[in-house]
Amino acid sequence: xxxxxxxxxxxxxxxxxxxxxxxxxxxxxxxxxxxxxxxxxxxxxxxxxxxxxxxxxxxxxxxxxxxxxxxxxxxxxxxxxxxxxxxxxxxxxxxxxxxxxxxxxxxxxxxxxxxxxxxxxxxxxxxxxxxxxxxxxxxxxxxxxxxxxxxxxxxxxxxxxxxxxxxxxxxxxxxxxxxxxxxxxxxxxxxxxxxxxxxxxxxxxxxxxxxxxxxxxxxxxxxxxxxxxxxxxxxxxxxxxxxxxxxxxxxxxxxxxxxxxxxxxxxxxxxxxxxxxxxxxxxxxxxxxxxxxxxxxxxxxxxxxxxxxxxxxxxxxxxxxx
Numbered sequence: 001x002x003x004x005x006x007x008x009x010x011x012x013x014x015x016x017x018x019x020x021x022x023x024x025x026x027x028x029x030x031x032x033x034x035x036x037x038x039x040x041x042x043x044x045x046x047x048x049x050x051x052x053x054x055x056x057x058x059x060x061x062x063x064x065x066x067x068x069x070x071x072x073x074x075x076x077x078x079x080x081x082x083x084x085x086x087x088x089x090x091x092x093x094x095x096x097x098x099x100x101x102x103x104x105x106x107x108x109x110x111x112x113x114x115x116x117x118x119x120x121x122x123x124x125x126x127x128x129x130x131x132x133x134x135x136x137x138x139x140x141x142x143x144x145x146x147x148x149x150x151x152x153x154x155x156x157x158x159x160x161x162x163x164x165x166x167x168x169x170x171x172x173x174x175x176x177x178x179x180x181x182x183x184x185x186x187x188x189x190x191x192x193x194x195x196x197x198x199x200x201x202x203x204x205x206x207x208x209x210x211x212x213x214x215x216x217x218x219x220x221x222x223x224x225x226x227x228x229x230x231x232x233x234x235x236x237x238x239x240x241x242x243x244x245x246x247x248x249x250x251x252x253x254x255x256x257x258x259x260x261x262x263x264x265x266x267x268x269x270x271x272x273x274x275x276x277x278x279x280x281x282x283x284x285x286x287x288x289x290x291x292x293x294x295x296x297x298x299x300x301x302x303x304x305x306x307x308x309x310x311x312x313x314x315x316x317x318x319x320x321x322x
Contacts, residue, residue: 027290028292031044031132031295032292032295033045033046033084033087033291033295033299034084034088034291035289035290036088036091036092036288036289036290037287037288039091041087041091043132043295044131044132044133044134044135044138045087045142046080046083046084046087047131047132047134048131048134048139048142048311049086049087049311050079050080050083050299051309051311052310052311052312053079053083054079057075080296080300084291084296088289090145090146090149092280092284093149093153093280094148094149095283096279096280096283096284097149097151097152099283100152100155100156102148102151102152102155103148104144104147104151108147108319109144111319112140112143112144112147112318113140114318115140115143115319116136116137116139116142116143117136118317119139119143119309119311119314120136120139122309122314123309124309142311147315147319153276156279156280157276159275160268160271160272161271162268164267166255166260168217169260169263169267170216170217170229170255170263171215171216171255171256171259171260172214172215172216172228172231172253172254172255172256173253173256174212174213174228174231174249174250174251175198175199175202175211175212175250175252176202176206176208176210176211176247176249177198177202177205177247177248177249178206178207178208178245178246178247179205179206179207179245179246180207180244180245180246181245181246184205184246185239185246186239188205188248189236198236198250207245212252214256214259215228216259216260216263217229221242223241224240224242224247227249228249228251231249231250231254233251233252233254234250235250235251236248236249236250237249
């Protein structure tokens with residue numbers, strides 16, 4: 001679970017932010033893609049991340065996806081920029097980890113070595129060559145940095161209070177009828193007063209695909225939330241104006257246990273990310289990132305495919321539950 005959270009965390013633009021980018025055309029070492037406060041990122045590291053992303057897109061969408069664009073740029077360029085952004089965040093977390101004295105244990109160092117060995121074995125000679133002469137010690141360093149970042153994230157969120165009250169996370173379930181015409185819902189209410197069935201009428205009057213919805217506080221707009229959370233079970237609301245139309249709700253459940261538990265997890269994850277973000281943003285302020293745009297432009301994924309070597313799957317295999 002923590003690995004998945006960390007993957008979500010390491011997606012900021014980093015060197016891609018126009019207001020932070022500082023470009024050097026000279027002074028870089030061989031294969032150096034960017035330098036962040038003395039920490040360097042190499043072309044080989046970038047290619048590993050690009051290979052991983054390349055493989056994911058291939059597996060999900062098939063080869064035809066490479067003719068499309070995302071955000072106005074070819075998918076290959078998008079993958080490159082995404083990989084750079086994630087590596088930037090990882091390097092920044094490595095710098096931050098030093099100030100918190102976050103280091104690997106001897107057992108973790110051994111696991112890092114084993115993970116790197118497996119990755120190189122799965123990668124094979126062909127993709128190894130395409131990855132710019134990638135070596136096992138390079139992959140070992142990458143796994144070490146990722147593990148350090150994960151430990152840092154855990155350290156920064158360890159004081160976040162995991163206790164969330166049922167009231168704060170309470171999730172209700174309602175049946176909704178939405179219509180763009182107020183008159184239609186006035187007619188609906190009149191028919192309900194005459195004894196007709198709400199659920200039956202909902203099929204005739206509802207203009208939305210969803211009939212039954214569940215939500216906690218803070219997920220819907222204020223008008224809908226205030227009305228729905230005040231309803232008793234089976235109670236029908238009056239007309240609520242919102243979302244460019246009108247609603248009538250019937251409360252199915254004032255407390256959905258399963259959805260409330262899920263809401264608690266979402267609230268906790270949000271608190272954890274906010275706790276991390278506060279420290280990270282303060283630390284990263286003013287840090288200089290020097291980007292070797294020439295080498296970046298020359299680095300393309302081409303026929304890259306990680307095959308059975310998934311960098312993060314292998315990481316999870318060795319560090320699951322730690």
